[in-house]
Amino acid sequence: MITIIPSDIRFDGCSLITGFHGIGGTGYCTVKYLIQKLNAKRVAFLDSEIISPATTIASGRLVTPYEIFREGDLTFLKVEVPPYRNKEIGFFRSFSKWVTEAGFKEAALIGGLDSSLRTDETTFRIVHTRSFIPRGELAKGIILEDDHLIVGPLAIMLNYFEVTGFPAFATLAYASTKRVDHRATAEAVSVLSRYYKFEVDTTPLIEGAEALELEVARQEAVNKRGGESIYT
Numbered sequence: 001m002i003t004i005i006p007s008d009i010r011f012d013g014c015s016l017i018t019g020f021h022g023i024g025g026t027g028y029c030t031v032k033y034l035i036q037k038l039n040a041k042r043v044a045f046l047d048s049e050i051i052s053p054a055t056t057i058a059s060g061r062l063v064t065p066y067e068i069f070r071e072g073d074l075t076f077l078k079v080e081v082p083p084y085r086n087k088e089i090g091f092f093r094s095f096s097k098w099v100t101e102a103g104f105k106e107a108a109l110i111g112g113l114d115s116s117l118r119t120d121e122t123t124f125r126i127v128h129t130r131s132f133i134p135r136g137e138l139a140k141g142i143i144l145e146d147d148h149l150i151v152g153p154l155a156i157m158l159n160y161f162e163v164t165g166f167p168a169f170a171t172l173a174y175a176s177t178k179r180v181d182h183r184a185t186a187e188a189v190s191v192l193s194r195y196y197k198f199e200v201d202t203t204p205l206i207e208g209a210e211a212l213e214l215e216v217a218r219q220e221a222v223n224k225r226g227g228e229s230i231y232t
Contacts (some may be wrong), residue, residue: 001048001090001091001093001094001096002046002091002098003046004044004045004046004047004068004098005047006028006044007044008129008155008175009044009102010102010103011075011102011103011104012103013073013103013105013187014070014073014074014075014103014104015073015074015075015104015105015106015107015108016075016104016106016107016108016110017031017074017075017076017107017108017110017129017192018031018076018077018078018079018107018108018109018110019031019075019079019109019110019111019188020079020082020111020152020153020154021079021122022081022111022112022154023111023112023113023175023176023181023183024173024175024176024179024180024184025175025180025181026112026173026175026181026184027110027112027154027188029076029180029182029185030185030188030189030192031076031077031078031079031110031196032078033185034076034189034192034200035069035076035078037200037201038071038198040069040070040074041069041070041071042067042068042069043069043070044067044068045066045068046067046068046077046095047066048083048091050083050084050087051065051081051082051083052081052082052084054080056080063080064079064080065079066078066079067080074196074198075104079153082153083127088153088156089156092160093156093160095157096157096160096161096162096164096166096196097164098158099166100164100166104217106168106169107157107161107166107167107168107222108168108192108195108196109154109157109158109168109169109170110170110171110172110173110188110192111154111171111173112172112173112174112181113125113144113148113165113172113174114174114175114177115174115175115176115181116177117148117174118174122142123174123187124171124187124188124191125141125144125145125172126138126141126142126144126169126171126172127143127150127172128143128168128169128170129158129162129166129168129169130162130165130192131161131165131166131167132169133167134169136195137194137195138169138191138195141171141191144172146180147225150155150170150172154170158170171191171192173185173187173191174187179216180212181209182205182208182209182211182212185205186205186206187211189202189205191204195206
């Protein structure tokens with residue numbers, strides 16, 4: 001289903017960090033931000049006949065759909081576009097199997113959680129497999145409440161890691177379902193930075209979130225005034 005290039009690359013003792021285009025774009029944006037801020041280097045690629053036929057350019061270099069970056073013992077899978085929808089289960093199961101065989105010690109998955117489910121002042125929830133023991137920052141996190149559904153690639157990977165006994169956890173930051181949520185990305189970055197003991201400035205994310213929130217509020221006010229003028 002997938003091929004790793006180079007085929008002999010190993011990640012013994014590394015932690016895998018990845019996320020996807022889900023609620024608020026939280027997973028994808030977090031991975032991309034961490035790669036940039038930690039200056040991680042591209043070390044491998046995923047290839048498959050079911051990868052979407054798309055590419056782009058960044059800093060004069062081709063960006064392929066699935067790339068693996070590394071900085072120290074942290075490894076990142078950046079997913080630019082999803083595989084064909086009816087093939088994603090096999091694709092991510094195949095990738096998860098490779099993770100369990102490539103020497104990784106654990107996997108950290110990132111996702112967004114519908115902010116309408118929020119019932120307190122906390123900003124994220126965690127989920128983990130039976131073989132992962134929360135420690136440090138994660139030991140203080142609240143486990144996702146019963147019966148909340150996780151879907152997509154995150155669920156596929158969590159399910160595979162659970163049944164195979166591989167240590168993995170997911171950080172789910174509360175996020176907007178209507179737009180990219182940089183505040184949720186900042187929260188996910190903060191959780192991971194405290195857990196893995198690295199420093200990353202989230203100020204640009206917060207400032208971007210505030211600017212977007214102001215623009216949304218302004219637009220809503222304009223729309224409201226426009227609706228009221230119909231009746232005056």
